[in-house]
Amino acid sequence: MALLRVTSPHTQRAGRRTSWVMLMVILATVPGIAMQTWLFGWGTIINIVIAAIAALASEALILSIRRRAVAFFLKDYSALLTAVLLGIALPPTVAWWVTVTAVAFAIIFAKQLYGGLGNNPFNPAMVGYAIVLVSFPVPMTQWVGAHELLSSGAIPTFSQSLQAIFQHLPNIDSYTMATPLDAFKHKNELPSAEAFNTIDALQTASLNSWLWINGAYLLGGVMLLWLRVITWHTPAALLAALAAIAGAFYLIDPSHAATPLFHLTTGAAMFGAFFIATDPVSSCTSNRGKLVYGAGIGILIYIIRTWGGYPDGVAFGVLLMNFAAPLIDYYTQPRTYGHQKAKKGLKIGEDN
Amino acid sequence: MQTATVFSFHGGIHPPENKAQSLRLPLGRPSLPNELILPLGQHIGQSSRPLINVGDKVLKGQTIAINNGFLSSFLHAPTSGTIKAIEERPIAHPSGLSDVCIVITPDGEEQWDTLTPLQHWNTLSKTDVLAYLAEMGIVGMGGAGFPTQVKLQGAHKHPLTHFIINAAECEPYITADDMLIREKTIELVLGIEALQHLVEAEQVIIGIEDNKPTAIAELNKVLSDRLSTIQVAVVPTKYPSGGEKQLIQLITGKEVPSGQYPADIGILCQNVGTCVAVHDAIFLGKPLISRFTTLTGDVLKAPQNVEVLLGTPISHLLDYAENDSKKLKRLVMGGPMMGFTLDSANVPIVKTSNCVLAASKKELPQPAPEQACIRCGMCEQACPASLLPQQLLWFSKSQELEKAEHYNLFDCIECGACSYVCPSSIPLVQYYRHTKSSIREAREAAVKSDLAKQRFEARKARQDAEAAEKEAKRVARQKASANKTTDGKKVAPKVTPATAAAATATPAGDDSKKLKIDLAIAKTKLKKLQKQLLAAQESEHTEEIGTLQLQANEQEKAVALLEEQLAKVEEQLTKAVASAPAASPKAPASDELKKAKVDVALSGTKLKKTQKQLAESPDDAELQAKVAGFEKELADAQARLSKLAADAPASSTAPKAAAPKAAVSDELKKAKVDVALLGVKLKKTQKQLADAPDDSELQAKVAGFEKELGEAQARLATLTSQAPVAQPAATASAGDELKKLKIDTAIAKAAVKKVEKALKKAEDLNSPELDTIRQQLQDAQKRADDLEKALANPTTVASSAAPAASAPASDETARNAEHIKKQKIAAALAKAQINKLNKRLADSPQDADSIQLEITAAKQKQQDAEAQLTQLQAQLTPSQDNTQENR
Structure with a gap:
């Protein structure tokens, strides 16, 4: 045999x-x-x-x-x-x-x-x-x-x-219109309350359609979590960071900034959090790294949406954090069994 | 009985348990096989040493092999029978290699050796109990086979807080421990109590996975019956909770520090099988000769647990469990997660075999083709050591060993959880094993190269130091001899030649003494090196041999050089001594010389012969010793020869005076050059020969050169013996002085060259001694110039010596003698002045012109004196002739 x-x-x-x-x-x-x-x-x-x-x-x-x-x-x-x-x-x-x-x-x-x-x-x-x-x-x-x-x-x-x-x-043209993010970006000096009253794309119907879409992707993301195809770290960190920074600026200037909920339910927030940022190949690999990576994307999304040249920032946020992923990986190694603390960076020859 | 708190560990997987199959049937006891194969290395550490011979009858439980060193174990006959063979057999090992095994043919009688249980084990000293356990061949039965007594001894390093009995058995398929607990509950508890008596831990905890409810119930029953303090910690079923480190974390919440052992944090782990074996040994006196093994896999129609004698071939067990050999595609020793595949079923069960998994293609299919790693991180979630397996794979593939090590590759326990979950079917564990061995190799190589570097640097430093020392000595010697030569020259005209010779002899004698000491030191060093070399060759340290060989060669060279120098100095010395009127008889000396030459030739031949033999078998210590002995003999003989050779011509000089000389001295010079030339050639060829000791052509050349050299030396000897005969004694002494000057010059030149070399080296190395060496160089050059100048003025020496020598011969007229004496003094004075001026010139080259003038003046004076002297001598000639005739 x-x-x-x-x-x-x-x-x-x-x-x-x-x-x-x-x-x-x-x-x-x-x-x-x-x-x-x-x-x-x-x-x-x-x-x-x-x-x-x-x-x-x-x-x-x-x-x-x-x-x-x-x-x-x-x-x-x-x-x-x-x-x-x-x-x-x-x-x-x-x-x-x-x-x-x-x-x-x-x-x-x-x-x-x-x-x-x-x-x-x-x-x-x-x-x-x-x-x-x-x-x-x-x-x-x-x-x-x-x-x-x-x-x-x-x-x-x-x-x-x-x-x-x-x-x-x-x-x-009779079928297309600006997305809520696009409209909000181009409200210029208009105060938020007025913008939500006057601009078409910021009407409830438009906002709701995007809310539904984001909800659907959230559902898909939860499925992936349940199947353990992805871990919670990246999407949670991304959404939390986006909500936190949006919340912070909304508290500072409620008249011009949008609410955190607006940021989480428009554009590609959920789709980006659960389907784009979680691409394992180009993202960080350790759990702590994924937290940093996700948070970075969340912050970059807000920055690009608010001050950048594009209405949404998922693509550029993800690409920018892709650059940083290897570096983050070096500094977010988990603590290995039997070691006092996690190693940081790559100081070769300084093994404990 | 108490229930312990249970912690958790990171990662882990839940593979299908597949434990039910082997628990359907009760414990089986297979029949005796035709032969039992007992590998000598069933444990970690040195293989046991067999105690029996082929053909011996052994009883069941009889010791058949004893431990071989500290980390080793005993081995016992599992049944009574005859020793059939002690030979290499295939064994159950990941490498698939064979090992030496004792093969027993059972006689079927199962006749036990006398069993002597350890009475009063709880009052005996613990060391005695440990020694007894060692004699009973007890090793860790969980998988590693670590000798139990060693592990127990190690546990005394720190006071134990936890004594953990590992009954987790997390690997799928395996149920041997489960069955053991069910079958031998009381034995297990008694064994644990005996071990606890030995280790005295604060807490004794049995760690068991919750998928063994029957075993847990049995344990709890026995423990509560006995009112035992032993706790049972039921841990959730998760692979690899049975890993030592993981079980410790589960039960104590502590982690074993990386690179340390559980004993370092006061924890000891023992497998349940080991505890039962300890019970059997202490209470029944039974050595470890059988174990529980799971036979499972879908190829077996009757999967079950068996209590099997060690050494039983697996094929016998497969037959017992009704193997369908056509379907068998993979035979795994151990579980599916960490077991290893076997090439054939003809390997025996050993002390650590807990499971035999005979699987069909369907049960354990071929691994799917490896895909690219998408860094999904499932491996990371599964890793019980909290490693980053995906990163480690990356580093393993790119052979970035340092990074892999930095990412704690060596904390990987190779449990296989990462490979199990990998969606890309990457054999991660195999990558890690390979990288680990690469790192180990790299470490070893690094250690080796470090050692070599250290050795090289040490050697270089030593050589430099030796060279500097030698140089310093030479400089000192040079100064001393230069001073004394001048002294001698100054004295020469005034005193008799004997005194002059004696004056020259003294420094030469000093030199020779010094040289002799040097030589002795060098020889001792050489001997030491040869000894080291021998040791290195014995223990096969290849690089060391190379270095030592080099050092020894160099030392040999140094010794030869010193010998040469010594011979030269002695020659000088004897000549100087001999040039005094007192002459030694020539004939016996020449006889002795001949004898010495024969000796040299003989020992040279012997040496060559032995060296040749040595080249053929370089590890032969005896030969090496012989060579050393012959070398010594040869050196001795050569030393004697050179001494005699120096003696012989010198002794013949003095008595005979005045004869035609020019032709002879020319020939003499030629012969000397020949000798020197041949010597150089010989040395060169010998060196080549040393590099390529088997080259017969080179050997022939060497022999030829040696012969030629011998001839030339002989010629030289005859000539030297003739030459002085033809020369007046005075000329001889002057010639000696001249020779000495020449030698001095040569030495000084050599010194210059050497210092130049050192300077160059120092410049290359940018060494701080640069200035010192430069200073030395200047000094040496000065000295060389000085000597050359002196040499260029041989007339001064010769002519001044000549009258001095003729003095005793010429007692013709008082007036003439007085005159001569006066002129002699004048000449000597002039010469002394010249010397002095020369020296000044050398010391202060800036006043060269004025000094040169003075020198010219002094030389003029000297020439005048000499001219007068010649005149006087011309008058004296007849009387000299008379003297000649009279003699």
Whole structure:
């Protein structure tokens, strides 16, 4: 009998492969996607399909150029996850080539050029998002509004969404409006109370639609926590930091600053906290590190939203903290069993 | 009975327990196998030493191997039978290698050796009880096999707060301890009590996982019946709660400091199996010859626990448990988390075998292909040591050993929890094992290179010190001899040649004494080095051998140099002594010389022969000793030879005076050059030979050179013996002086060269002694110049010596003699002045011009005196001829 010679351990946790992890994250976005589709039309799903095709194609292309097993890597669903996250993040009516550009850049440049899965220092989806946000600012800021507030009175239908994405929808402007964050950012010197009364995008209907979307992503995030695909550290730290800094500035200047609740329930707050910032590859690795990392993103989101050039700051906040992640990792090592205290930094030769 | 509080530890996993399978059947007792294979190394530490021979009859429980050193154990025959073999057999070891085993063929009678339980164990001294436990072959049965008596001794370092009995048994599949507790509850408790008597801990706690309710109930029953103070701590089922460190944390809340042992924080852990073995040894007198082992896996139709004799082949047990060998794909010794795979079932059960897991492909499938680490952190959440496994993997893959160490890789207990949870199927533990061994190798290499560096630096420092010392000595000697030469020269014209010779002889004698001391020291050093070298070769310290060999070679060279110098000085000395009228008989000396030469040749041949043998087998201490002996002999013989050689020509000089000399002296010079040249060639070739001792061509060359050298030396000897015959005694003495000057010059030049070399070295090293060395260089150069100048004026010496020598011969006319004496004094005075001026010139080169003038004047004076002297001598010649004839 030919006996197998392997080193211990001889068993593995059944079923929890990398592909399972990726799939769980994808599935956890379903409530959010459903909510976005309900509120903003089919654009999001069409975007995701386009993104998925582009992502798998780019991944397969680069893998074959790199002479890697194409099927093996496509089956880990990591490219698909990037595509789904980008499809969600991009505006529902954005032209198809914007999506393709973002996805291709994310897969080819942000992921595969660094060595593929596990080797990318930056969150690929956010790199792709940032590229198109910087390159095509106008289509990137056209979001579908809440139907009560739209001049057309309804969200785009499936065919209208297709037309908007692949050709040109002549009356696109009747479907889109500023997001609450965008509107709040451009209220200029208007006091907050007045802005919430006068500006369309800051009306209850608009705020509620974003509240629902954020709630849906929160639900998905809780699912991931329950499945132990992610730990609570990053999202909790991110949301807490965002709420804390928003609260602090709201206390200082209630007339111009927005409430913490506004910051937590608009834009990509929940989506970013549970689905973007938790990307394990590019984030911090230890539990304490994740706390620092998450808090950093939360603070950066507020700073960019309030004083930066963009209405939302999740993408840039995450990318900036990606830079800092290795450094944070060195200073947030856990205390190992049998050691008096945790090691900090990397002072080689100073072992205790 | 009390219930202890239970703490928690970080991480851990909950793999499927799979414990029920092996608990369905009661404890099994397999039949005797055809043979029992008992590895000599069933424990941590040195392998046991067998006490029996092949063919011996042994009884059950008889000691068949005893401990081999402190960390070792005894081994006993598990049944009665015959020793079939003591040979290498495959054993159950992760390496898959074989080890020496005692193989017993059972006779089936199970005849026990006399059992002598340890009476009064609670009144005996603890050391005696520990020694008894050692003799009973008891080792830790949880997995490591650490000799129990050693562990118990170690536990006395600090007063024990906790004595923990490990019954957690957290690995999936294994139920041997569970079954042991159920079957031998009272024995276990008695064993614990005996051990507690030995270690006297404040608290005795049995740590057991909550998935063994039957065992817990049995324990509680016995403990409450006995009103025992032993507590039972039921810990939640979580792998690896049975790990020593984790169980300590669970029960005491304390952590064992990194790199230390539980005993360092007053905690001792023992496995339940060990406690039962202690009971059997103390109360029944039974040594450790059997153990409980779980036979499980879906390949076995009757998975169960068995009480099995040590040495039973696993194949026998698999057959007993109804193995379906077609389905068997993986055979694991130990549990699925930390066990290791076996290549075949023909390996024996040993003291630490707690489980045999025979799995099909379905039960333990091949590991999935490794994917990229996505740093999901599941491993980190699972790690019971709070490490960052994902970072450690990163460092392991990139071979960043220092970073891996910094991230506390060595606190990894290799429990496999990280690999178990890894979604990318990365064999993390294997990466860590590899990196750990890489780090260990790197550490060893670092230690080695540090040692080598230290040795090199020490050697360099020593060599420099020796060189400086030698240099200082040489300088001192040089000064002394230079002064005395001048003195001698000054005296020479006034006194008889004998006195002059004696005057030269004194410093030479001093020199020789000094040299002899140096030589003795150098020889002692050499001997010491050779001894060290021998020791190094014996213990196979390769780098040490190299260094020592080098040092020894250098020392040999130094000795040779000193010998040469000594010979030279002695030659000088004897010549000087011999140049006095008192001459030693020549014939016996020349006989002796011949004999000495033969001796040298003989011992040289012997030495060469032995060295050749040594080259073939460099580890032979006897040969080494022989070589050393021969070398000594050779050196002695050479010393004797050179002494004699120096004696012989010198002794022949004095009595014979005045003869035609030019031709002979020319030849003499030529012969000397030949000798010197050949000597150099010989040395060079010998050096080459030392580098490549097997080169027969080189050996032939050396032999040739040696022969040539011998011839040249012989020629030289004859010539030297002739030369003085032809020379007047006076010339001989003058020639001696000249020679001495030459030698001095040569030495001074050598000193200059050496100091220059040292200077260069010092410059390279930017050493602070630079100035001193420069000063030395200047001094040496000055001296060399001085001597050369003196040498360039041999006429001064010769002519001044000549009349002096002729003085005793010429007693023709008082007037002439008086005249000669006067002129002689004048010449001597002039010469002295020249010397003085020369010295001044050397000392103060800035007044060179004026001094040069004075020198010229003095030389003029001297020449005048000499001219007159020649005239006088011309008149004297006839009388001299007469004297010659008369003799």
